[in-house]
Amino acid sequence: MIYRRLGFTAIVSFFAFIFIFPQSVLCEPQVSVPAQDPVLGSDALQMLEQGVRRLTLSNGLRVVVYRRAGVPVFSGQIWVKVGGVNEVAGKTGISHMLEHMAFKGSEVIGSKDFKKEKTLLDELDRLMSGQKNSLEGEARQKRMTQLEKELDDISDGNEFSRLYERRGAVGLNAGTAKDFTFYMVSLPTNEFEFWCWMESDRLLAPVFRQFYKEREVVLEERRMRVDDDPGGKLYETLLDTAYKVHPNRLPVIGWADDVRSLQAHELKALYETYYRPDNMVLSLVGDIEAESVEPILEKYFGRIPRAKGDIPQVVDVEPEQTAERTAVVQFDAEPSLIMGYHKPVYPNADDMYFSILHGVLSDGRSSILQRELVEERHLAAAIETTEAPGELYPSLFIVAATPVAGVSTERLRDEIQAILDRLAAKPLPEKLIAEAKKRVRVGLLGGMRSSYGLSKMLGKAELFYGDWSEIVRMYEIVESTTPENIREISAKYLRPENRTYVRTVRLPKEELQEKK
């Protein structure tokens, strides 16, 4: 679960504002609970255990609240357990599309005449889905433009965010990942009821307006993040190659053809299936007191009806990988590589030992990969480790690196593997493990200053495990990591047979010319 931020991000975010987007998508902190050290004083997990409040509304919707008194601001987040992992080939990108649509307003917000708007939206949907007897070609395009214009006249897809901005909102945004979709914003605390109004309203009666325009926006997003970015392409190819069966294989942003084929009415089915009180969590961090806000939360969010029936579960099981997999990405850029090794996720304890593995391998200038491959042997220009694509189903331990000029990606791959093999053969000194644990602990402590980061950590844990305090147990396991644990997980998982290796290659100039 605890993985590190990288250029290759598992979260496809909604906005890419250069100046507004939250600068630091916070790392899930890698911390150990200091079992025996009294000198170090209070620690983050103690603070959370003392301060976090859990509420359950009448409809089963859970809320986690952590109070940071002082500055009258708060971070409010909505966590929904739906993401790329719930999608199927042919319709990838739909959860992310729904996330975009969630900002377009509701039957009240952004609507000037909803009755008329609904009629036009339904007609537009029928037109776009190419049903029998519908228009085609130029006539269809003409009618579409006409309808979109009429719709723009009676609706305002910007009203939702405009209302928020007028109230001093900062960081109004959302993100879709493999296992979740989350919506966030920070506001002054005196706007708490406003937040409840806005969020509950869009959960109750969202209207997916400006869908076909937004599809084009998502395609631009895809071009930016994947098609024109070597890192993005490497990552997408890694997932597609490492996984054969499990939906972790599919890109969260969606394959371009899939996105082009998405229809507005398909979003409704997704929303009805997953956006239900027993599949969501609210998390609030800031100068907010749980007892005081409970009635307001109930008043607004308690309106959301309980859902009937079961939530579809992901049943695919990825078969074990028994031989190395490789792939090549054609890209006119300096070479880079990515390697992924299949690994389990929490509640398998091995997942927690990986936090320390990241710590010793790549966290800090004295970490093993940095020191040996970048500094001492001049083989890599940059190297990082992380985990992806998700946390609820078996994931990948990832090493991403760029070689210095003159070093092949194959050579760098082999040197990285040699280091991992060493870790598998011989336990590391206890000192290194202890230091990694301390870094994890200090990182978690520092993270307490970010309401956004805390809200994220609590919301996700409550959503995934049904109890935010699972975090405490997870970190207890991290704290208990021994050198032998590190050696064992290295031996068990970081083997070439369990590895997928993807690299970029330049197209030869002649082929480039032909392509043009």
Add this chain to the structure above:
Amino acid sequence: MLLRRISFCLLLLVLPGCALFDSVPHRPEDITPTELSYLPAKPIEWQLENGLRVMFLEDRELPMVSGTLYLLGGSVFDPKDRAGLASATGAQMREGGVPGLSPQQLDAELDATGAAIESSFGEEYGTVSFSCLNDDLSRVFELFTSVVRRPSFASERFQLWQRLAEEGIRRRMDSPDVMAQMSFERILYGANSGWRDRSTMSSVAALRIEDMKEFHQRYVVPHNAILALSGNLSAAEARSLVEKSFVDWDGPKTRLKFPDVHRVIKPGVYVLERDFEQANIVMGHFAPNRYEGSFPARAVFNRIFGLGGFQSVLMNEVRTKRGLAYSVYGGLFPGRSIGVMQIGLGTRNEEVVNAIEAIVEEVRKLKQEPVSPESLENAALAEKGSFVFNFKDPGAIVARRALLSLLDYPEDFDATYLGTVSALNPRTLHKETRKELRPEEMAIVVVGRVSAAELARHFSEKTPVYSLEFTEQALVGKIVHPEAGD
């Protein structure tokens, strides 16, 4: 009529849970927030005899202490043939070791405690920062002081930095956004100005350790420095900590003279033809520096123009209405000597002309007409309502105070900010900003799978179209005329 009213009242009596005052308001505007009264703590400030200013706030939330030393000076002062010097010095102060500790030993010690010390220099100023647990404060602050005052600049580390910097320069051509931004800056500032990144393979290769030592001696001095501290300690403890380490710190008291910018941009469309799925466009021209005009008015304008989320004109016209971009921004960005009016976006290659035309049209409208009162009100409320986030914890408060002071913002900047925003009206805002919008003067850089000849056919003959080559050195331009039939 009467009957209905009676039954309605009956309904109320029978079902007390439906009492009207409990129902959810029909619209969110019906929710009136209580008054937000928040006075951010004021940092304690003092100055040492050597000129070093210190700003401090207690923060008892966590058993940690952190601080940042702000230093005036940066890459704007790099000699042209040694471009990269400030960047190298900034990095090497931290990476090159300190007296008594090799670089590796320094790294290992910090990694072992979970403490961090980082340093870097930008264009105009640099920072050296630290963060640690209370228990490690004494030792970490000592190391921090050594990084500031006595960096070793170990040659191995410097050579490594050079190699990695060269790798970074090599990889510029992998990123369309980097190429677009660098090309734009080259067109605006010209070949020689330090206000753009002029680093090249040769300028980085030409750097020497002596150069870094000289840079360090000249710019890492108390007279042009401010230390912003916050954490779990008292003002008295902070004073004593700083005294111990910095009271005997000395250095020249030179007043830095930042270079002016006097350039007339050659307007036009500059095309760098590269095989990307999406075209990266950066366009704009010069604008006032940060000391000219009204900063709050500009900030409000920027929200309306292209930095205000979905409300902005650019977002609405380019992304929401036309679906032409995912990422689009625009605004007046002030700098020390000069500012830039800059717009940027990524759009599919076939829509480059449409996107540019739509944007130019919007810039023209903003130039010609004041914005609507509603538009201004939205932006002003957003600016005022979110102001509190500048002060979200003691660390943020001291950092802001230090930076505003370092960059010579007026003393009453924060005190008068909200009042200035409130006093704006569409006419005064228009007056302030219309001269900063000059669409006919814009340089428009396009990096994508478009040909200059193709674009020349679309744009009027008044708009020259140039073809660019991107090398690490500079750009080579040649004008492509529509008649030339390229």
